Amino acid sequence: MNRPGPDVPTPAERRPSAPGRPEERDPFVAARQRYWHAVRAGRHAPPVRRSPAAGGLLAELVEAEYALFDPPRARPGSASVHDVALARLRSGIRTGDVPSPETCVRSIAGGAHARSAVAAVWPDSLRRHGVHRATAALRGGLSRGRDPETTSFLLDLAAVGRLLPLPVEDLARFARGPHRRVRHAAWRLLVSAGHEVPERASATGEHDAYERLLLDALRHPGAAGAGTTGGRPGVLVAQAMLMGSLDRPGEGLSGGLGVLLGALGDSLARTDGIAGVVTAVTACRPELEADPVLLRRRSPGHWILRLPVDSDRPPGPEDTGDHREETAWWAARLLGSLRPRVDVLHVRYSDDGSLALAEAARRIGARLVFTATPDPHRQMTERHGAPGADPAAVRHDLHRVFLGDCLAARADRVVGIAGRDGGAAELLSHFPQLAGGRGTAGIGTPPEGIAPYRPGPGADVRRRRLVEPISAALEDARVPAPTVLLSVGRLHPVKQQDVLVRAWIESGCHEESLLVLVGGSPGTPGPAEDRVRTGVEEALASCPDARNRILMLPALSNSDVRLLERTLADPASGIRARYVCPSAKEEFGLAVLEAMDAGMLVAGPLRGGVPHYLVDGHNGLLIDTSSVRSLGAGLTRLVGTDDRRAAELARRARLLVRSSYSVGAMARALGDHYRDTADREEDACEGAPPIPVSLSGTAAPPRRGGTRETPGPSPRSSTSGPGTGRRSTGPVHRPSSTAW
Known part of the structure; x- marks a missing residue:
């Protein structure tokens, strides 16, 4: 367990959490608690109780998935037949009720999530029900002439067990077909079953970099080994x-x-x-x-x-x-x-x-x-x-x-x-x-x-380059004694930069601060970045005065980010700076730790893992990022914290990080x-992880002990990459005698 460092309150002294156990506050948590308790007790789970806090489709699907052993009561709702079938499949997989190969093949009609569940349980289905039933089920699925996505998935299932549900001649036609995913699945299946990829492995005979690597690994598995070094x-x-x-x-x-x-x-x-x-x-x-x-x-x-x-x-x-x-x-x-x-x-x-x-x-x-x-x-x-x-x-x-x-x-x-x-x-x-x-x-x-901060080469030149756009933006902002609010992270809806901009404007903090957002691709952004940038533009359109008080910089290297944070935190810079993380949640928040290590006053999200180390009012601020209004209130606190108080909070934060949160x-x-x-x-x-066995049911070979060496490239790895000479699909997990 990570022990608190100096000047850090004990867990009992920290901000108290909401009263009551999680299952008393959250219907979804309660459903899972009852379900797993019933699994351990080997009896039926109590019915899932619907409430206003857990209505609609979620309640329907939770009732279907967590009402152990009993099918859900028929009632009108939003859940489809495929939804209910998938929920029951998942419930059975959790409890070790391995579906038959026929059920697996039928289930994939439920879509991507159903295919994922089938892929997870397929090795156990093979072992439980045998290769003959599995082969017949796959043959039936392939014979029905499904779409390319389903066909490739069925071929992949066959490859897991090294099964041949169709004659080699038919598989060879798939291997030369026009659909990439089907073609590649057929290649892998043929080789797994001991056959070769056809010489003309595509309709045109032309292959891109991916296919060249795949064909090389399939045709020359032994030659593409990764090699070793001392x-x-x-x-x-x-x-x-x-x-x-x-x-x-x-x-x-x-x-x-x-x-x-x-x-x-x-x-x-x-x-x-x-x-x-x-x-x-x-x-x-x-x-x-x-x-x-x-x-x-x-x-x-x-x-x-x-x-x-x-x-x-x-x-x-x-x-x-x-x-x-x-x-x-x-x-x-x-x-x-x-x-x-x-x-x-x-x-x-x-x-x-x-x-x-x-x-x-x-x-x-x-x-x-x-x-x-x-x-x-x-x-x-x-x-x-x-x-x-x-x-x-x-x-x-x-x-x-x-x-x-x-x-x-x-x-x-x-x-x-x-x-x-x-x-x-x-x-x-x-x-x-x-x-x-x-x-x-x-x-x-x-x-x-x-990791410990290391300035890297050319730190002085880089420092000037990093601060110049911020200094120029401060002059253009024309705000008396402004505060720089720095936020670093990839542009993504869960990071909520667009919500931050709206909160910054609606709280009035834009009248006394410069907001600096660091993150995003300098080239072509993806869909997630586009959504965030659109949200930022919509927020700025509502307040023209704020446009001159925001600076959006593309992503920087980690070394440059940490150098910038230290520069802004240094009193010699003459800049009053704070750090804010507006994410809806952070499982841990490494960027928050890095800002604390730099000596900045940090405000982080109340939800997620940040409250484990950031204690509100002791070494930083915890803010509610769940809405524009609550985030705006947090920004007001952050900007309004006087410099002496901010320095003391930042000192405690830096001491904690350096004493308790090192990568070493x-x-x-x-x-x-x-x-x-x-x-x-x-x-x-009881409760031990499943025992690996092979498809034949014999025990898998034990792990070898002894000296381990570090991997290194073989002469071929610079051109084709490593591969393996083993064709075996390896062990299949034996279904546990107890529930998951």
Whole structure:
């Protein structure tokens, strides 16, 4: 547990939370609590009670998914037949009721979320019901002449079990067909079943960078190995960052996680008992055309592995399901080619990409660590409880909750971000199944942290360049004794820069401050950035005076952001500056920590993980960011805090960060988790994770101990990237004798 540093109140002294237990305040949490209690007790769950706080589509779907064993009562509503069928499928998967292959194939008609549920349970269905039934079910699905998306998905299911539902000649026709996704799925299936990709593997014979890499990995698996270099003994760790760039925070989907994983990987590679770190990122077609190298060293012992994605743009949250099997295949192929083998794979998001990597870990025999967060759990009722909620958003968030349960069930170790109590109590209220067989001792809350600040080369020149536009904007603003309000982050609706601008104007803070927003792509913005920029423009159109008092700068490197923050915080700059994070929520808030470390007075969101370290009125301000009015009130407090008080709060904040929130401490704590996870023997007691077995039912080979070396590129990795010589799909998890 992360211990409070000097001058930090104990949890009991912190701002009290709302009265009552979470399940007494939130109907969605209550439904999950009752459901998992009933699962553990082996009895029916009580009916889900509807209330005004949980009405509409959310209530219907929760009743269908969390009314254990009993089908929901028929009543008119917004839920479709497919909605109810998916809810019951998810409920059965949670309790270990493995659906038959025929049910799986029928279920995929329910859409993308149904396909995701089927993909999660398919290996267990294969083992439970046998390859003959699975082959027949797939043959029936393919014979009905479905759309290309469904066809490719069925071919992917066949490849998982190395099944041939159709004659090789028919599969070869798919492999030469016009639809990319079908074509690629057929290639992978043919090779998994011991056949070759046709020589003419497309209608035109022409291939782009992605297809060239895929064909090379399929046709020459042994030659594309990643190779090895000499290194130190220990555990080889892989960590995932499937969205955004590791080195361009603030652009597109790139945010604090990239900064964190870059610094964490560097620090972990220097930690005792860790042989090396591989950070898995994605590379879309244009990125592969520009640079086909898949494995590079970032720092001593820390390697960056690029997983190819068949897309014309970097994948976003809405895309991960479309590339699920593709991601699992590439991750298993490339991570499985490293020598020594990856011991532990760590995923941090409840999305289809993380579930794909969990499947890759199963195939290569690596342990899985999952960082569970109560997102979107703690906001389900508030966001979707009232009638009239956006149906797509309701379904998407319920899907994410299901994925979180899947990952928690598959993980060999679950860790969380410490809550206000310094432990995992809040997490357990949203993941009640984790308080069962595994016990609370198995849920660690390693500290988060930031890397020590290093100014980098040319700091003086960079400092002048960074401050010049702000100084010029202050002159143009013509505000007596203005305050600079700095906010740094990618332009995204959840970061709420547009809400911040409206709050800044409506509260009147624009009359006495300059608002500086840092973030966004300097080139072509994505849809999320467009929405935020449109919202900012609409807010400024309502108040022409504010237009000269706002400065929007494109994303800066992390080094430049931290240099700018230190410059603004330095009294010698002559600038009165404050930092504000307007996000709807932050699971932790690394940018907030960096501003605190720089010596700025910080205002952060009341929701999420920031209140764990930022105590209102003690080392910063906590503000309600849920509405324009409440955010405006927080800005008024921030601007109105006198300089002496601001300096004292900032001093305490900086002391806390430097004493308790270093990336080195985070690396040491995670290193302990990784070593213990890699070395522990399977626990045979009730509630233990499923036991890996092969499709034949024989036990999977035990993990080998001994010396681990750091991965390095082979001569081929500079042109084609690493691959693997293994064709086996690896072990399939045995369904647990107890519920998830």
